[in-house]
Amino acid sequence: MPGEFDLIRRHFTRPAAHTALAVGDDAALLMPRPGMQLAVSTDMLVAGTHFFPDTDPADLGWKALAVNLSDLAAMGAEPRWAFLALALPAADDAWLAAFADGLFACAQAFGVDLAGGDTTRGPLNLCVTVAGEVPAGQAVTRGGGRPGDEVWISGRPGRAALGLAALRDGLALSADGRAHCLEALHRPQPRVALGLALRGLATAMLDVSDGLAGDLGHILERSCCGAIIDLPALPLAPLLADGAPHDEALRAVLAGGDDYELLFAAPPARHGLVAAMAAHCNLPLHCIGRLTDRPGELLLREADGSLQPPTMTGYDHFAR
Amino acid sequence: MPGEFDLIRRHFTRPAAHTALAVGDDAALLMPRPGMQLAVSTDMLVAGTHFFPDTDPADLGWKALAVNLSDLAAMGAEPRWAFLALALPAADDAWLAAFADGLFACAQAFGVDLAGGDTTRGPLNLCVTVAGEVPAGQAVTRGGGRPGDEVWISGRPGRAALGLAALRDGLALSADGRAHCLEALHRPQPRVALGLALRGLATAMLDVSDGLAGDLGHILERSCCGAIIDLPALPLAPLLADGAPHDEALRAVLAGGDDYELLFAAPPARHGLVAAMAAHCNLPLHCIGRLTDRPGELLLREADGSLQPPTMTGYDHFAR
Numbered sequence: 001m002p003g004e005f006d007l008i009r010r011h012f013t014r015p016a017a018h019t020a021l022a023v024g025d026d027a028a029l030l031m032p033r034p035g036m037q038l039a040v041s042t043d044m045l046v047a048g049t050h051f052f053p054d055t056d057p058a059d060l061g062w063k064a065l066a067v068n069l070s071d072l073a074a075m076g077a078e079p080r081w082a083f084l085a086l087a088l089p090a091a092d093d094a095w096l097a098a099f100a101d102g103l104f105a106c107a108q109a110f111g112v113d114l115a116g117g118d119t120t121r122g123p124l125n126l127c128v129t130v131a132g133e134v135p136a137g138q139a140v141t142r143g144g145g146r147p148g149d150e151v152w153i154s155g156r157p158g159r160a161a162l163g164l165a166a167l168r169d170g171l172a173l174s175a176d177g178r179a180h181c182l183e184a185l186h187r188p189q190p191r192v193a194l195g196l197a198l199r200g201l202a203t204a205m206l207d208v209s210d211g212l213a214g215d216l217g218h219i220l221e222r223s224c225c226g227a228i229i230d231l232p233a234l235p236l237a238p239l240l241a242d243g244a245p246h247d248e249a250l251r252a253v254l255a256g257g258d259d260y261e262l263l264f265a266a267p268p269a270r271h272g273l274v275a276a277m278a279a280h281c282n283l284p285l286h287c288i289g290r291l292t293d294r295p296g297e298l299l300l301r302e303a304d305g306s307l308q309p310p311t312m313t314g315y316d317h318f319a320r
Numbered sequence: 321m322p323g324e325f326d327l328i329r330r331h332f333t334r335p336a337a338h339t340a341l342a343v344g345d346d347a348a349l350l351m352p353r354p355g356m357q358l359a360v361s362t363d364m365l366v367a368g369t370h371f372f373p374d375t376d377p378a379d380l381g382w383k384a385l386a387v388n389l390s391d392l393a394a395m396g397a398e399p400r401w402a403f404l405a406l407a408l409p410a411a412d413d414a415w416l417a418a419f420a421d422g423l424f425a426c427a428q429a430f431g432v433d434l435a436g437g438d439t440t441r442g443p444l445n446l447c448v449t450v451a452g453e454v455p456a457g458q459a460v461t462r463g464g465g466r467p468g469d470e471v472w473i474s475g476r477p478g479r480a481a482l483g484l485a486a487l488r489d490g491l492a493l494s495a496d497g498r499a500h501c502l503e504a505l506h507r508p509q510p511r512v513a514l515g516l517a518l519r520g521l522a523t524a525m526l527d528v529s530d531g532l533a534g535d536l537g538h539i540l541e542r543s544c545c546g547a548i549i550d551l552p553a554l555p556l557a558p559l560l561a562d563g564a565p566h567d568e569a570l571r572a573v574l575a576g577g578d579d580y581e582l583l584f585a586a587p588p589a590r591h592g593l594v595a596a597m598a599a600h601c602n603l604p605l606h607c608i609g610r611l612t613d614r615p616g617e618l619l620l621r622e623a624d625g626s627l628q629p630p631t632m633t634g635y636d637h638f639a640r
Contacts, residue, residue: 025395025461025462025463025526025542026361026391026392026394026395026462026525026526026527027359027360027361027391027392027394027395027397027452027459028359028360028361029357029358029359029395029454029459030357030358030359030360031357031358031456032352032358034354037349037350037351038349038350038351038352038358038451039347039348039349039350040347040348040350040401040403040435040436040449040451041346041347041348041436042403042404042405042436042437042438042447042449043405043438044405044406044407044438044440044442044445044447046407046440046441046442046443046445047442048442049407049440049441049442050440071346071347072346072347074346074347075345075346075347075349077347081360083360083362083449084362085362085363085364085447085449086364087364087366087369087445115360116360116361116362117362118362118363118364118447120364120366120369120370121366121369122364122366122367122368122369122443122445123366123442123443123445125364125366125407125442125443125445125447127362127364127405127438127445127447129360129362129403129405129449131358131360131451132347134349136351139347139349141345142345142346143345205346206345206346207346222345
């Protein structure tokens with residue numbers, strides 16, 4: 001069985017584009033560009049909690065990095081560097097080669113250097129930390145939303161949850177729909193270009209990892225607002241076209257995790273500018289509601305105008 | 321059982337001294353000072369591999385951060401920010417409170433902001449990422465050593481290994497010695513002040529986490545040098561005074577991990593300046609040998625002048 005240092009060298013040493021010193025010393029050396037703040041995020045993925053232990057390692061490599069880049073996108077930051085800490089039950093060469101391929105495919109797609117990391121023995125656990133740059137003062141936080149701002153969601157949220165339901169619970173979808181949903185689950189696309197485009201337009205933003213309704217709560221809390229979501233405005237059409245039953249589609253959009261679409265608020269006066277970004281980024285954007293002046297209160301508006309609180313919330317790793 | 325967001329808020333939200341935006345958004349925002357490079361390091365600690373599952377959580381909190389700060393010290397970087405990703409089998413409130421106390425004690429001792437993190441459910445696993453600042457071009461890497469440079473080690477290396485042997489194998493030490501060695505094992509002191517003081521003096525440096533002989537190999541490889549270590553110059557005296565048998569003390573110094581002392585090379589012309597740092601940092605510094613022009617060749621010199629290769633190497637997590 002190869003040793004730790006050999007593993008690192010063989011699978012995780014590839015040329016770095018913008019890192020003074022990468023893998024192989026006590027620390028990596030990064031040189032942020034003048035005037036830039038660093039946005040840094042870290043996520044831990046655990047076998048059995050976040051993914052099936054038999055997940056295709058190439059998909060896992062992609063996803064481990066993609067979900068972190070999504071956090072940077074949600075700040076309007078440009079991804080630059082990644083660090084990988086990896087615990088493995090055994091040094092499985094084929095597994096690592098495939099994992100590294102997926103990871104580097106994502107890194108290359110988004111211009112990210114793998115600048116450092118750690119490998120060790122233990123139950124399968126992936127911890128990725130990413131750093132990106134954003135001009136000082138221009139980051140889009142969760143706390144800038146104001147009553148009256150429109151609420152938007154990108155892409156086709158819910159597909160990842162349907163993919164998981166198809167795998168785990170045998171949910172029937174059309175053949176094409178199943179492929180779309182598994183692709184969304186296994187190869188999420190961080191909305192980096194959209195995040196950058198929304199600097200100066202969005203007042204508050206996050207990426208949906210635990211479900212739209214639950215994650216919107218974080219914006220409401222930080223922005224001291226409430227929100228009304230128009231159920232008829234939710235983008236159910238792609239999920240229905242994938243073959244999902246209506247209720248399953250609604251549940252997937254509101255409470256499904258793992259989509260990594262951007263959820264954001266923007267003033268109505270910027271509606272046209274935001275809508276124009278959909279074409280610019282080649283990505284559907286849906287205006288699904290408004291922020292209100294009732295802090296923490298989230299209501300869903302039915303087609304008949306009636307209002308009700310949501311009954312489905314996000315995924316909390318320690319809640320019962 | 322409290323939820324994930326509540327856990328984070330309760331245990332890991334404390335005032336940040338120099339972070340624009342810390343725990344609670346998609347990413348933290350850091351503003352490096354002008355002209356500074358960022359040194360970034362990540363380490364993963366796994367229960368059963370790196371520590372006993374019943375380790376005092378306060379000690380574990382201290383150590384999880386300290387071993388990472390040690391990596392920054394080894395680059396001559398000033399620690400500034402830390403990120404904690406934590407997988408826990410269950411949300412144990414008392415455990416988390418003690419762990420957070422230990423972590424923040426270390427953070428406060430070294431002026432570090434906990435700027436972000438992630439908590440999730442899974443087999444106990446701690447992944448800490450730290451970022452520090454170093455003036456551009458002044459970091460001390462592993463690769464600047466030259467033949468003729470003296471080799472130095474700080475502090476009282478070997479105590480952590482003796483502490484582990486006392487716990488695991490019942491090694492008998494004096495009462496004071498056992499206390500010293502367990503302190504070294506559980507509350508390692510990252511040599512931050514020494515690392516900063518050695519900028520411009522040391523040509524190559526690292527922190528000893530896997531044993532002096534094994535880790536010196538990394539300097540030899542990166543610096544394209546060999547080395548001769550003088551066995552009589554090794555600081556065995558503190559370990560003998562702790563009650564360790566001579567051979568056990570020698571093994572602990574050469575092959576013991578977990579000491580986090582700084583191992584570095586410096587030109588003989590700077591011997592006096594380096595020695596003066598011992599007083600400046602209130603820390604013993606030992607000149608234990610020289611770099612040679614025989615790449616990769618490590619030899620130990622006995623008291624009688626005879627040379628032999630080492631038979632004990634560092635700890636490799638995947639080697640058999």
